Amino acid sequence: MTIVAETTANLKLPYIAAGQAQKHVTHNEALRMLDALVRLAVKDRERTAPPDEPAEGARHIVAAGATGAWEGKDHHVAVFVDGGWFTFAPEPGWTAYVTSESRLCVWTGTEWAVVESDPPTELHDLVGLGVGTRPDAVNAFAAKLENALWSARYAGEGGSDDFTIKVSSDGSVWTTALRIDAASGAVTLPRTRLACGLRNLLINARGLVNQRGYVAGTATTANGQYTVDRWRVVTAGEALFWSEGDGFRTFTAPAGGVEQVVEGINIVAGTYVLSWVGTASASVNGVPVANGGTVVLPGGAQATVRFSGGTFALPQLERGTVPTEFEVRPFGQELAMCQRYYEKSYNLGVKPGTPSQAGRRNQTTFQIAAVHRADIPFRVVKRASPVVTIYNPTTGAAGQVRAYPDADLSIGGIYMQGEAGCMIDFVTSASTQVVFWHWVAEAEL
Numbered sequence: 001m002t003i004v005a006e007t008t009a010n011l012k013l014p015y016i017a018a019g020q021a022q023k024h025v026t027h028n029e030a031l032r033m034l035d036a037l038v039r040l041a042v043k044d045r046e047r048t049a050p051p052d053e054p055a056e057g058a059r060h061i062v063a064a065g066a067t068g069a070w071e072g073k074d075h076h077v078a079v080f081v082d083g084g085w086f087t088f089a090p091e092p093g094w095t096a097y098v099t100s101e102s103r104l105c106v107w108t109g110t111e112w113a114v115v116e117s118d119p120p121t122e123l124h125d126l127v128g129l130g131v132g133t134r135p136d137a138v139n140a141f142a143a144k145l146e147n148a149l150w151s152a153r154y155a156g157e158g159g160s161d162d163f164t165i166k167v168s169s170d171g172s173v174w175t176t177a178l179r180i181d182a183a184s185g186a187v188t189l190p191r192t193r194l195a196c197g198l199r200n201l202l203i204n205a206r207g208l209v210n211q212r213g214y215v216a217g218t219a220t221t222a223n224g225q226y227t228v229d230r231w232r233v234v235t236a237g238e239a240l241f242w243s244e245g246d247g248f249r250t251f252t253a254p255a256g257g258v259e260q261v262v263e264g265i266n267i268v269a270g271t272y273v274l275s276w277v278g279t280a281s282a283s284v285n286g287v288p289v290a291n292g293g294t295v296v297l298p299g300g301a302q303a304t305v306r307f308s309g310g311t312f313a314l315p316q317l318e319r320g321t322v323p324t325e326f327e328v329r330p331f332g333q334e335l336a337m338c339q340r341y342y343e344k345s346y347n348l349g350v351k352p353g354t355p356s357q358a359g360r361r362n363q364t365t366f367q368i369a370a371v372h373r374a375d376i377p378f379r380v381v382k383r384a385s386p387v388v389t390i391y392n393p394t395t396g397a398a399g400q401v402r403a404y405p406d407a408d409l410s411i412g413g414i415y416m417q418g419e420a421g422c423m424i425d426f427v428t429s430a431s432t433q434v435v436f437w438h439w440v441a442e443a444e445l
Helices: 023-037 333-341
Strands: 059-060 077-081 082-086 097-098 103-107 112-115 129-131 141-143 162-165 175-179 241-245 248-253 258-264 269-275 281-284 285-289 293-297 303-308 310-319 341-346 361-368 371-377 387-391 399-402 408-414 421-426 433-440
Touching: 023 077, 129 285, 141 408, 248 303, 281 310, 285 293, 293 310, 303 310, 341 399, 341 408, 371 433, 387 399, 387 421
Parallel strands: 129 141
Antiparallel strands: 059 077, 077 082, 097 103, 103 112, 162 175, 241 248, 248 310, 258 303, 269 293, 269 310, 281 285, 281 303, 341 433, 361 371, 361 433, 371 421, 387 433, 399 408, 399 433, 408 421
């Protein structure tokens, strides 16, 4: 084989030419280079000028901006041999152990980069990751494990003690798909509309049920007067305002507040979180609660949630420590929940006391001891025996029924009152009588 090049391809070690005089010089030069570059360990990589009294064989990586004997040799490996400095230009992939830093560095072609000896704290743009098995083209992450321990940053470290699984369509906006509460172990699916639909203890939270026919901005005439279903204005003379859009109402609470009393039978002892959209301040049982803040409630006791002095929409009181997405219940379910406390025979959009024939109660009654009696079954069982008011469907007068053909009869009273229904009576000389009426049953807290 004929050697054409004068040096080796990688380390540039000089060849000994055929018939060369003083072969030992070339041989010794090659040994010197091997001694400098093989198992390369340098003292440092921060110097721009040679040390004043270097030891024989001292090696350094020349820093950028070199001067003196190293001028123009930025990033080269410099070796002190036989009273002088020899420098070597690195090739990509060369490694050097820097003793002053206890680090291994690699020349990338542009810099001496540190090769981390500790486990990496971040992994980016991996094509695949396998634990106990290998990933493939379909399963970029694959794990074959008997047990797995997942941990997260604590709440005090800016994280949450809850276990969550989040998903994203673009890699920047993430949505919580599953949450396991660290305290209770309760599992919630924030984005899933559950069949029961009962996470939110606040009824009529969208504000769309308005059986009383309250008109926004109408001043109340008594303390604690109800407006839309389940919500009452605390102070007489104040009013509740709202705007409507996107399937819910945004309320403006007066200074004195608007509140809802949550029935104690619906409360299990534990920690609850209150959330809403808007600028109003809130309290639970008189204790201020921040948006997304928690409160501990005893089981079986009523809880009063009040909003004051600002706007609020989509309020939600739910068990746990972290708010979940607002729960949207079907309107029919929401209405039935409201009717446990207030129910009427009128069409939903008709205010009680308005002359209206639609939805009226019709019954043929019989005279018993000069008195006629008629029954009223409630659609929804009330929380307690309600206060029942009867209205004349023709005139709207309270305390009257309309008798066929054209007689207005005052009722004698309400009897057999219970949570599921009641009876009324009235006096007429006819042995049988066809009568019509509307009714309202109220069992608010």
